[in-house]
Amino acid sequence: MILTTNIQSYSINFHDDESIIRAKQLNIYYSGKLTVENFNLQVPKNKITALIGPSGCGKSSVIRSFNRMNDIIPGFSLEGEVIYKGKNIYSSREDPVRIRRQIGMVFQKPNPFPKSIYENVAFGARINKYQGNLDELVESSLIQAALWDEVKDKLKESAYALSGGQQQRLCIARAIAVSPDLLLMDEPASALDPVATLKIEELMWELKDKYTIVVVTHNMQQASRVSDYTAFMSLDREKIEDRIGVLVEFDETKKLFTNPKLKETEDYITGRFG
Amino acid sequence: MIAEKKISTETNQYKENISRRNRTEKIFNVILLISVLFGLLMLTVLIIDIAVEGYAWVRPELFENYHSRKPENAGMKSAIAGSIIVIFMTGLFSFPVGVGAAIYLEEYAPKNRLTDFINLNINNLAGVPSIVYGMLGLVVFGRMFGLFSIDSWFVKLFNIPIESGATGGWKFFLFDIPWLEIHLPFGRSMVAGALTMSLLILPVVIIASREAIRAVPPSIREGGYALGTTKWHVISTLVLPIAIPGILTGMILSLSRAIGETAPLIIMGAFTYVPFLPKTVWDQFTVIPIQIYNWITLPQTEYRVHLAGAGILVLLFILFLMNGIAIYLRKKFEIKW
Amino acid sequence: MLRNLSKTSIFSFYNPQRVRNIRERIIAIILFGCGIFSILVTIGIIVSLFSEAIGFFLRPEVNLFTFLTGTNWNPLASQISPENFGVRPLIRGTLMIAVISGSIALPLGLGSAIFLSEYASDRLRSILKPLLELLAGIPTVVYGYFALSFVTPLLKRVLEDQLGIHVSFFNAFSAAVVVGIMIIPNVASISEDAMRAVPRSLREGAYALGATKFEVSTKVVVPAALSGIVSAFIIGISRAIGETMAVTIAAGATPRMTLNPLDGVQTMTAFIVQVSFGDAPAGSINGQSIFAVGATLFMMTFVMNIISASILKRFREVYE
Numbered sequence: 001m002i003l004t005t006n007i008q009s010y011s012i013n014f015h016d017d018e019s020i021i022r023a024k025q026l027n028i029y030y031s032g033k034l035t036v037e038n039f040n041l042q043v044p045k046n047k048i049t050a051l052i053g054p055s056g057c058g059k060s061s062v063i064r065s066f067n068r069m070n071d072i073i074p075g076f077s078l079e080g081e082v083i084y085k086g087k088n089i090y091s092s093r094e095d096p097v098r099i100r101r102q103i104g105m106v107f108q109k110p111n112p113f114p115k116s117i118y119e120n121v122a123f124g125a126r127i128n129k130y131q132g133n134l135d136e137l138v139e140s141s142l143i144q145a146a147l148w149d150e151v152k153d154k155l156k157e158s159a160y161a162l163s164g165g166q167q168q169r170l171c172i173a174r175a176i177a178v179s180p181d182l183l184l185m186d187e188p189a190s191a192l193d194p195v196a197t198l199k200i201e202e203l204m205w206e207l208k209d210k211y212t213i214v215v216v217t218h219n220m221q222q223a224s225r226v227s228d229y230t231a232f233m234s235l236d237r238e239k240i241e242d243r244i245g246v247l248v249e250f251d252e253t254k255k256l257f258t259n260p261k262l263k264e265t266e267d268y269i270t271g272r273f274g
Numbered sequence: 275m276i277a278e279k280k281i282s283t284e285t286n287q288y289k290e291n292i293s294r295r296n297r298t299e300k301i302f303n304v305i306l307l308i309s310v311l312f313g314l315l316m317l318t319v320l321i322i323d324i325a326v327e328g329y330a331w332v333r334p335e336l337f338e339n340y341h342s343r344k345p346e347n348a349g350m351k352s353a354i355a356g357s358i359i360v361i362f363m364t365g366l367f368s369f370p371v372g373v374g375a376a377i378y379l380e381e382y383a384p385k386n387r388l389t390d391f392i393n394l395n396i397n398n399l400a401g402v403p404s405i406v407y408g409m410l411g412l413v414v415f416g417r418m419f420g421l422f423s424i425d426s427w428f429v430k431l432f433n434i435p436i437e438s439g440a441t442g443g444w445k446f447f448l449f450d451i452p453w454l455e456i457h458l459p460f461g462r463s464m465v466a467g468a469l470t471m472s473l474l475i476l477p478v479v480i481i482a483s484r485e486a487i488r489a490v491p492p493s494i495r496e497g498g499y500a501l502g503t504t505k506w507h508v509i510s511t512l513v514l515p516i517a518i519p520g521i522l523t524g525m526i527l528s529l530s531r532a533i534g535e536t537a538p539l540i541i542m543g544a545f546t547y548v549p550f551l552p553k554t555v556w557d558q559f560t561v562i563p564i565q566i567y568n569w570i571t572l573p574q575t576e577y578r579v580h581l582a583g584a585g586i587l588v589l590l591f592i593l594f595l596m597n598g599i600a601i602y603l604r605k606k607f608e609i610k611w
Numbered sequence: 612m613l614r615n616l617s618k619t620s621i622f623s624f625y626n627p628q629r630v631r632n633i634r635e636r637i638i639a640i641i642l643f644g645c646g647i648f649s650i651l652v653t654i655g656i657i658v659s660l661f662s663e664a665i666g667f668f669l670r671p672e673v674n675l676f677t678f679l680t681g682t683n684w685n686p687l688a689s690q691i692s693p694e695n696f697g698v699r700p701l702i703r704g705t706l707m708i709a710v711i712s713g714s715i716a717l718p719l720g721l722g723s724a725i726f727l728s729e730y731a732s733d734r735l736r737s738i739l740k741p742l743l744e745l746l747a748g749i750p751t752v753v754y755g756y757f758a759l760s761f762v763t764p765l766l767k768r769v770l771e772d773q774l775g776i777h778v779s780f781f782n783a784f785s786a787a788v789v790v791g792i793m794i795i796p797n798v799a800s801i802s803e804d805a806m807r808a809v810p811r812s813l814r815e816g817a818y819a820l821g822a823t824k825f826e827v828s829t830k831v832v833v834p835a836a837l838s839g840i841v842s843a844f845i846i847g848i849s850r851a852i853g854e855t856m857a858v859t860i861a862a863g864a865t866p867r868m869t870l871n872p873l874d875g876v877q878t879m880t881a882f883i884v885q886v887s888f889g890d891a892p893a894g895s896i897n898g899q900s901i902f903a904v905g906a907t908l909f910m911m912t913f914v915m916n917i918i919s920a921s922i923l924k925r926f927r928e929v930y931e
């Protein structure tokens with residue numbers, strides 16, 4: 001591990017075969033306005049990386065850039081690279097549709113389709129022409145999402161009959177069903193009650209073996225509970241009115257929370273701001 | 275390392291078919307574009323067709339003459355007069371009731387079953403075919419259920435002086451004022467026609483006015499109430515002035531629809547051949563679309579292709595003008611909150 | 612000495628509060644009356660149609676059962692008897708035009724709606740949508756003219772001259788084509804509203820799984836908006852059924868139990884117009900027959916509108 005230090009940010013690096021996706025000098029613009037500046041991050045494989053920071057600092061924008069979901073927002077533009085499996089996903093030769101199958105996303109508010117539970121999980125597999133046994137795939141995805149026991153008798157019922165927490169686990173099952181390598185989770189538990197939240201956190205631990213997870217969260221306790229590595233973003237202090245998000249510190253979670261390298265990080269963790 | 279192996283074997287299970295799906299995507303794009311453009315293409319063809327056939331016949335004769343057996347002398351003077359008068363009266367009748375109903379529904383109506391029923395009813399009326407309104411007009415306004423025919427029980431009971439004949443009925447002067455002449459039943463007059471058309475456009479007027487009133491932010495009303503004044507005062511001095519442009523736009527658009535309507539007026543008794551200008555609102559009449567229809571049904575090409583085309587050009591021009599005014603009004607008085 | 616007249620003016624014995632309250636009450640009652648008026652209109656329609664229709668069926672020359680089941684509509688025949696008053700040819704003419712125009716308008720309307728809702732940029736939408744609405748604003752006589760001067764000749768050229776298939780001058784197909792064009796905007800605008808009401812989060816979920824725009828539109832948005840789209844279809848067909856002038860001009864005045872759209876037919880609405888042009892006196896059998904036909908027409912469109920409204924209401928409850 002190499003240490004990169006400058007007075008404004010601190011970040012650990014990984015070797016290329018240790019990281020699954022890498023953001024390189026990312027600048028994100030919405031309708032011409034710079035909202036995230038010079039974001040550099042290497043996401044380690046098979047670990048849970050949390051992305052924390054005050055609201056409005058660009059966390060969601062960053063992970064949405066990882067699977068090119070920002071493409072569907074009019075006015076979005078980006079400078080820099082996002083390297084995934086050795087290739088820059090923003091190069092014109094890459095097809096966003098293919099990338100999105102390989103990188104799964106779970107959203108803040110559960111968004112199951114108005115279809116049956118079975119069809120929700122099978123949806124991604126169907127459009128990507130899954131060659132194997134669909135029933136087995138649905139079952140295995142629901143097992144991995146810790147939802148199978150609760151729904152195995154009602155697979156044909158509407159997904160909307162499930163509770164919020166169950167719907168979110170369904171969305172996770174749906175994302176897993178297309179065998180992504182990387183799972184992006186944008187505040188997956190913020191719309192859920194504490195019991196459901198705990199279930200989601202446990203699920204993340206179980207999924208860590210097979211998938212790499214990046215989770216955006218507002219909840220610092222959740223980040224410290226669940227993640228192996230944490231990246232802290234905030235608004236650029238120098239140009240505070242411009243509201244530009246930057247990466248402040250990226251380190252092992254334990255180290256970041258007990259011994260933050262930057263004062264800004266410490267202030268945020270101890271609740272002095274944000 | 276083990277995790278990586280597992281991922282790559284699973285990836286092979288997805289045929290993905292990206293290039294085929296992208297091709298489907300492109301084809302679909304084209305199909306959709308064709309769907310949209312088809313209607314517009316037809317619109318263009320329609321206008322060109324009419325312009326080509328009718329343009330040469332839009333001459334002063336079209337506006338100065340009545341319909342005649344000789345195409346070169348035919349015009350639609352009486353139809354134009356009829357249309358103008360009927361539309362004017364339609365606006366007069368439908369505006370108060372329509373706006374009143376809109377104000378009631380937006381500002382006064384409680385959330386109960388009756389209000390739901392009224393709403394449902396208005397939406398239903400908007401979907402009733404226009405020909406049915408013509409039949410309604412015929413019975414209720416034109417003939418008045420036969421109450422004023424010579425042998426009706428009503429006439430016998432009250433000993434009403436009825437004139438016989440086609441334009442018969444009870445003619446009297448309201449409050450004995452000489453120029454407030456009333457004919458009952460309304461018969462085949464412009465009054466009956468205007469009332470019929472008012473009922474036809476009423477649902478649309480109500481719906482459009484409601485939207486205009488709804489667009490006024492609640493804070494305006496609250497400000498008025500907070501100053502301590504009555505409900506009607508708030509509505510009439512604060513809400514309505516802001517809503518009026520939207521209401522007027524809706525009104526003009528509804529009238530522009532009415533001016534193109536043919537069937538209801540035919541059913542309720544408008545004539546096709548009216549070789550004179552109406553002198554009073556109780557006179558027989560015809561309107562532009564009926565005149566156009568009449569020409570379309572005549573065998574000679576001069577009528578059914580050229581004069582009809584010319585008449586349509588005039589009608590479309592009037593519509594274009596009215597819609598243009600409505601849109602201009604909307605843009606000019608649009609307040610951006 | 613000038614006294615303060617305001618205190619001793621002639622209105623000093625009025626309680627201004629009470630006057631205001633009475634005035635408010637009266638205004639509220641007047642406005643309520645305006646609101647109730649629409650119910651009066653519906654009652655008026657039902658009463659006027661059905662009172663005359665009942666008068667028609669009470670005539671000895673006519674029979675309700677043969678009216679509804681008979682296949683011979685010949686009201687001008689010299690022999691006035693129930694066999695000549697079977698309404699089914701008129702219904703068939705109406706339905707044939709409705710079905711054909713629906714087959715044109717539904718796919719094109721839905722396609723336009725998908726394009727406007729999912730594919731078009733805001734600017735393109737703001738240009739195309741009003742243009743599409745123009746189609747709806749054109750008076751129906753103009754469509755009738757268009758059918759005769761463009762569609763029928765084209766049809767004859769293609770089918771008769773090239774393929775040898777006979778096309779009557781007045782035929783159901785030409786009328787159905789222009790009616791179809793006429794109702795495209797209706798179908799498109801309601802379908803589009805339904806699709807735009809589908810929350811964005813559903814589309815995002817599908818994109819995140821690696822779906823193309825085509826797949827998102829057809830496999831997520833359209834199914835989610837389906838009841839709104841169905842409602843749009845029903846309203847479109849209902850409008851086609853009630854359409855008068857275009858079919859009167861282009862489809863003909865010959866009631867016929869045919870399935871061939873290239874024949875002339877007469878629709879219910881065209882029959883009513885035909886009688887109204889004649890001189891049938893108020894109480895005569897022909898004068899009353901139009902109310903029987905009109906009542907039938909009204910009930911058909913009324914039922915369709917009710918069904919469509921309840922489907923739309925259920926759709927709105929899910930998404931709004």
